[in-house]
Amino acid sequence: MSMLEQLTHRDRVFDFLAPVASPVDVRHGPILYMEGVNVSFDGFKAINNLNLTVDDGELRCIIGPNGAGKTTMMDIITGKTRPDTGSVWFGSRHNLLTKNEPDIASLGIGRKFQKPTVFEALTVFENLELAMATDKRILPTLTAIMKPEYRDRIDEVLQTIGLQKLRDKLAGILSHGQKQWLEIGMLLMQKPRLLLVDEPVAGMTEQEMERTAELLTSLAGKQSVVVVEHDMGFVRSIARQVTVLHQGSVLAEGTMDQVSNDPEVIKVYLGEEE
Amino acid sequence: MAISQNWLLRPFQERSTQIFLGVLFAALVVVTFLHLFMPQDSALHVSAYTVTLLGKYLCYALLAVAVDLVWGYLGILSLGHGAFFALGGYAMGMYLMRQIGDRGTYGDPILPDFMVFLNWDELPWYWLGFDMAWFAFIMVLLAPGILALVFGFLAFRSRVTGVYLSIITQALTFALMLAFFRNEMGFGGNNGLTDFRDILGFNLRTDATRLGLFIATGIALAIGYVICRAIVTSKLGRVSIACRDAEARTRFLGYRVERVQLFVFVVSAMLAGVAGALYVPQVGIINPSEFSPLFSIEIVVWVALGGRATLYGAVIGAILVNYAKTVFTGVMPDAWLFALGGLFVLVTVFLPKGIAGLLQKRRKAKTDDDTPTGQEATA
Secondary structure, three states: HHHHHHHOOOOOOOOOOOOOOOOOOOOEEEEEEEEOOOOEOEEEEEEEEEEEEEOOOOOOEEEEEOOOOOHHHHHHHHOOOOOEEEEEEEOEEEEHOOHHHHHHHHHHHEEEEOOOOOOOOOEEHHHHHOOOOOOOOOHHHHHOOOHHHHHHHHHHHHHOOHHHHHHOOHHHOOOHHHHHHHHHHHHHHHOOOOOEEOOOOOOHHHHHHEEEEEHHHHHHHHHHEEEEEHHHHHHHHHEEEEEEEEEEEEEEEEEEHHHHHHHHHHHHHHHHHO | OOOOOOOOOHHHHHHHHHHHHHHHHHHHHHHHHHHHHHHOOOOOOHHHHHHHHHHHHHHHHHHHHHHHHHHHHOOOOOOOOOHHHHHHHHHHHHHHHHHHHHHOOOOOOOOOOHHHHHOOOOOHHHHHOOOHHHHHHHHHHHHHHHHHHHHHHHHHOOOOOOHHHHHHHHHHHHHHHHHHHHHHHOOOOHEEEEEEOOOEEEEEEOOHHHHHHHHHHHHHHHHHHHHHHHHHHOHHHHHHHHHHHHHHHHHHOOOHHHHHHHHHHHHHHHHHHHHOOOOHHOOOOOHHHHHHHHHHHHHHHHHHHHOOOOHHHHHHHHHHHHHHHHHHHHHHHHHHHHHHHHHHHHHHHHHOOOOHHHHHHHHHHHOOOOOOOOOOOOO
């Protein structure tokens, strides 16, 4: 009976209709919290009891040899791969394991792929327009109009990524480095709290690398940024905190100097590489 | 910027849409004039036969526009759009059958001839309501729309794309063809529905009604074209291009790719249904051969010839190929399929962007634009 009474309240919406509180809660510390995560593909343990926390506003670099599980880790955070066991939380409110890719994206986790993926048949401006944090359902998208404040926001991001001059060019004609920046710009349009960036400088020239390093360090603070990278020089130039992954779990964590002096790390990774 | 913010008005401000609508309406007016006011023996007289033939081409053009919407802009190669066309056609056919009344061979006031012939005593439930025009016309949209909704929901939710989706659409239309061939289905078996008399009270066999249907088809094509244009020039259109070119990226931006696909697919199926509904009264028959996989493939060839992802290219392709078919099958009926195949190969090799691509190149050369375009996406 009380149920029925509840239904007849005219000043309140039903509980199931009320919007779910979405702000990310970081009062208790980390923005990303992974504990005891395990994933195996056909018996191969890609991720093995992985524990990782990333603080709000932090710029974190993740390094590790091939097959260490870096990309799989990103897949888990963005909802592409489901772990066998473990828990993954975004802030202290959102359990990422119960959500799909678009939901996670709209919560504020942006992901840049290893290979630059931009929409080549659209202009730079349109690429950013699509990435903008707006209502992404069908009908609002169909009737969407370009408001002046949207235009300003896009121009602001164009400024940040340094592609103002290429605003109305098709993204298909951009160079490799420019595509990478455009993709980072698209992530920024989403106003993410957490940016996952997979090998941002692969295939870049020295200068492009420098600009990318500047771009990423300028983003940290406003957003939390997790960068997965192979290039040690690049990591050294941007990293404050470095996490070394090996065979699906964390091998060492600390500043670049601490990590590169760690005998374990030298054995599995740095020793082989340099 | 002068571009309208209202998504439905935006197409009217585009040069290409203005030209398209101008040419289409001019063609309608000229044909109507030549048909009505030129003396029968004049060389310029357009006969009722030709008017109906042109009406048929316009139906195909609308169907091609529907296919271009999903193939060109969404990257879904549907090899089963004939199914939606035929369903719209059957909905119209059922209405036309009920309009025959007791004028059929067996004179039954309610049952169509083929049901009397099969010794059925009453109308199957799904034939109820088709004596009312409004109901039938709604079903013209709903029948293909619901099929597309259910089919698309299942396919897109499971993330079936590419060749696999094309094969399933092909299977869909083939399965429907087999089903509609069966007499027990209650759609006239392999003879289909025919022997129509009136539509909305007008005798289908008079020239005036034929001209009316031709004009109605032209208007439907114009409306369908504008709707498609409105979709592709909206932000949703850019999202569908995004789904076409980088599905995963689109998903990570927060768009529900499967819903975008479903929406565009259903709109396209409904347009195909309208094309089918206008086709049936003009050719006077609908039978399961419209479901044949070959027909659906032919539609794709029209679009490819005309040029993908332009919409007007689809219209040009549909009209040209069907005109060629009419001429060819008159002269050398056996050679038609070879000619079509040859044409397809030639266009794919020398004009990868179809006839529309040729037009664009011309215009580009004129304006002396130096920006390179890597526009076209892979299928």
